[in-house]
Amino acid sequence: MSLLERTTSDEPALVAPPRKRRWGRFILPTYSWLVIAYLVFPIILMIFYSFNKVYNGIPQVSFSWIGFTTEWYRQWSNVPGLTPAFWLSIRLALVSTAISTVLGTMLAIALVRYRPPRFHGKVIVEQVIFLNIAAPEIVMGASLLGLFVSFNIGRGFLTLVLAHVMFSIAYVTVTVRARLSGFDRSLEEAAYDLGATPRVTFTRVTLPLIMPGVLAGALMAFALSIDDFVTSNFLSGSSAPFPVWVYGVTRVGIPPQVFVFGTAIFTVGIAFAIMSIVLARKKV
C-alpha cells in the first residue's frame, strides 16, 4: 500500500506519433476496466452471498441463490466461536500495528538518515528487511513454530503478536522510507536555527511531515495482520483468529455471518484507504 503514498506526477500522456492513438484511447482503457471488473467481481459476489437465504434453516451458505434476506446482518453475532475469533483478530491487529509502526518508523529514519561511516551494519539490516519481504510465509511461520515448540513456549495471543510484528516491520519500514526519502532536511535545520530542541523539532516538524507515510505504513501493517492466515495457523494454538477460524469451518460448512464479517472488514478497509489517499493529497 506504499503505492498509495506515491505522489502522482501529473505528466501528460507520453509523447507519441499522433496516429494509432486508439491503443491509449480505446483498447487499453477497455482492457483495464475489464481487469478491474475481474478484481472487483468476487468481492461483489461475497456481499451478494451475505444476503442469501439458507436451505431448510441449516445455517450454511449455499452455492445457489435461494432468496434475499438481511437476517445474517441482524444476527451477526449468533455463531459460537466466530465473534470471539473476530475480536481476537481486531485486538491482535491493533496491538501488532501499534508496535510495528513505531519500530518500523524508527528503523526507516535510521536507514534514510545514516550511512556506513556513522551507521555500520546498515547494509545487513537492509538485506534482512528484503529477505523478510521475499521469504515464503510458510517458511517463516514454520520456523517460528519449530522454535516455540522446541523451547516449550506456549502458543497463544503473545506468540501471535510476536509473529505479526515480525512480518509487519519490514513493510512499515519500506513504506515510511519511501516517504522520507523526499524529505526536506532544511525544514529541520530551520527549526534548530529558531532554537527548537531536538524533541520539539521531531514532534512539531518531522513527525507531521512524515505522518502520511507513517499512517500508510500503519494501514499496511493492520491489513497484513488482520488478513494473515499462514503464520497464524501455525501459531494460534487454541485461540484462532478470524481467518484461521474461517478456514477451519470450510470443510464443515460456512455460516453466512462469515460473509457479513468479510463485508464489514472490506467496507472499513476501503474507507480508511480512501481517507489516507485524501490525506496524502492534502499534504502534498
Next chain:
Amino acid sequence: MERTVPPDHPGGVVPYGRRRGVGRALAPYLLSLPAGLWLLLLFVIPLAFMLSLSLKTCSPSTGACVMTWHWGEIPSEVSLYHQEFITSLYFAAIATLIDLVISFPIAYWIAFYGGRRKNFFLLMLLVPFFVSFVIRTLVWEFILADNGVVLGTLKHIHLLPSGFHVLGTSYAVIAGLAYNYLPFTALPLYVALERIDRRVLEAAHDLYATRRAGFMKVIMPLTVPGIFAAFLLTFIPMFGDYVNQQILGGTSNTMIGTVIQNQFLVNFDLAGGASLSAVLLVVALLGIYLYARLLGSRTIDQYL
C-alpha cells in the same frame, strides 16, 4: 557575522548532523535497535534454528530433538515428496505467467495514461486485499462450484454443457492463485513503468523511433528488473501457498505447502517439516540471489 553556540543547547545553530556527542553517534543504532532485535530474535534466529532442525533427529513420542548431523533427511524428504514439489512449481509458474500477462497492459496504462486518477486505479488494483485471503479463496469456490451463481447460470442458459466441472481440478487451483496474487504482480510492474524517464522515450521518438520501436527498445529493457521483481514477489509466495489447493483443488494435486503444514501440525514431524521448509527457503534465496547478480542495482523492496 560571528555565530556562537550556547553550550547547554543541544541544537544551537550548528548545522544538523555536525553536532557532537555520544547520543548523536549512537542515534542510528538506538533507532534501529528495537526493530533489529525483533527481526533477529524472531526472523533470523528461527530460520537458522530451522536449518539446524533439519539436521536433527526427533523422537516422535516425546518430540525431543537431538543434533545428529543427519544430512540424509533433506534428500529423503525431497525424494518422498518430489511430486508435490513439481506440482507446486508447475502451478506457481503457470499462475505467475498468467498474472504477468494480465497485469502488464493495465500497469502500463495506469503508469502512462492514468493522469490524475492514478491513485484511484491503484486502489482498484489493491481492492482484493481488502477482503481476507481465506474469504477471497472461498468466494472462488462459490464462483467455480458446479451449481454456483456463475457456473450454474451459464449452464442454465446452455453456454456451458451441464457436465462441465472445474472445482477440484488443477484449473481451479491455478485460477485461485492467479486471482489472489495478481496485485503482487501488477504493483511492481506499475512502479517500474512509472519510473521510466519520459524524456528518454521522447528522445527515442525525436530520433524517429516508431511507437513499436520505442516500446521494444526503450520501455521493455527498462522494465526488465520490474518484471523480474514482480515474478519473484508473486512466484515465491505462490510456491508455498496451500490454501488455494486445499479449498479449490479437492483431494488431488497436493502442493508442498500442504505437506509442510501437515508435517508440523498433523504428524508432528519437526525434522521432516524443517527439511522441506529449508528446501523452500533455498529455492527462494536462489531466486533472490539470481536477481541481485543479474540486476543488482536495485533491491526488490523498492518495487513495493
